[in-house]
Amino acid sequence: GDSVTQMEGPVTLSEEAFLTINCTYTATGYPSLFWYVQYPGEGLQLLLKATKADDKGSNKGFEATYRKETTSFHLEKGSVQVSDSAVYFCALSGNRGSTLGRLYFGRGTQLTVWP
Amino acid sequence: EAQVTQNPRYLITVTGKKLTVTCSQNMNHEYMSWYRQDPGLGLRQIYYSMNVEVTDKGDVPEGYKVSRKEKRNFPLILESPSPNQTSLYFCASSLVGFLSTDTQYFGPGTRLTVL
Numbered sequence: 001g002d003s004v005t006q007m008e009g010p011v012t013l014s015e016e017a018f019l020t021i022n023c024t025y026t027a028t029g030y031p032s033l034f035w036y037v038q039y040p041g042e043g044l045q046l047l048l049k050a051t052k053a054d055d056k057g058s059n060k061g062f063e064a065t066y067r068k069e070t071t072s073f074h075l076e077k078g079s080v081q082v083s084d085s086a087v088y089f090c091a092l093s094g095n096r097g098s099t100l101g102r103l104y105f106g107r108g109t110q111l112t113v114w115p
Numbered sequence: 116e117a118q119v120t121q122n123p124r125y126l127i128t129v130t131g132k133k134l135t136v137t138c139s140q141n142m143n144h145e146y147m148s149w150y151r152q153d154p155g156l157g158l159r160q161i162y163y164s165m166n167v168e169v170t171d172k173g174d175v176p177e178g179y180k181v182s183r184k185e186k187r188n189f190p191l192i193l194e195s196p197s198p199n200q201t202s203l204y205f206c207a208s209s210l211v212g213f214l215s216t217d218t219q220y221f222g223p224g225t226r227l228t229v230l
Contacts, residue, residue, distance in 0.1 A: 043119075044205065044221040102148075102173070103219055
């Protein structure tokens with residue numbers, strides 16, 4: 001079935017460091033891919049998404065490119081800030097049959113950024 | 116303000132005592148869903164609803180019930196809670212559930228402890 005494998009955390013970085021969080025997926029057809037972020041004590045909110053191959057989602061300095069050939073959707077940011085400390089979830093949304101519209105999440109990656 | 120609300124935010128109860136967690140959205144969304152979040156497991160879908168009076172099981176439905184009598188509300192019912200249902204619960208909604216490109220909007224979460 002559809003699934004997401006996400007880089008295990010936690011990840012600890014200094015401010016202004018480069019961030020990569022790896023995400024790969026397994027799915028039939030052409031899913032949409034998402035990164036959600038969860039700040040401490042809050043619910044999840046959409047960070048970015050890409051709905052077809054080679055699309056690049058971007059928001060708040062974060063980017064991720066939908067790579068069908070490698071079934072990946074890695075999250076990157078060139079210079080992290082303390083305020084980026086959160087848990088990041090990669091997710092896919094199925095587009096056929098019983099998976100239609102359902103979100104499948106990775107296990108989450110805790111990011112801590114130190115000043 | 117467009118939002119998903121959940122009540123209560125925190126709940127401590129005892130084994131076997133029926134409880135209901137309410138979820139309401141004010142965005143006229145058709146699709147609503149419940150997830151549970153457990154350490155190291157990410158988010159797993161419990162139940163979802165494509166529209167009023169239409170509900171279906173997610174990946175971990177055992178021990179839970181839902182109903183969708185109105186478009187805006189989607190309560191989660193635990194008829195006989197057990198300690199393994201201690202978790203953080205999120206309600207989410209999206210505009211049209213059968214579109215894989217839809218963004219899901221999450222509530223703030225309900226932390227449930229079953230003693």
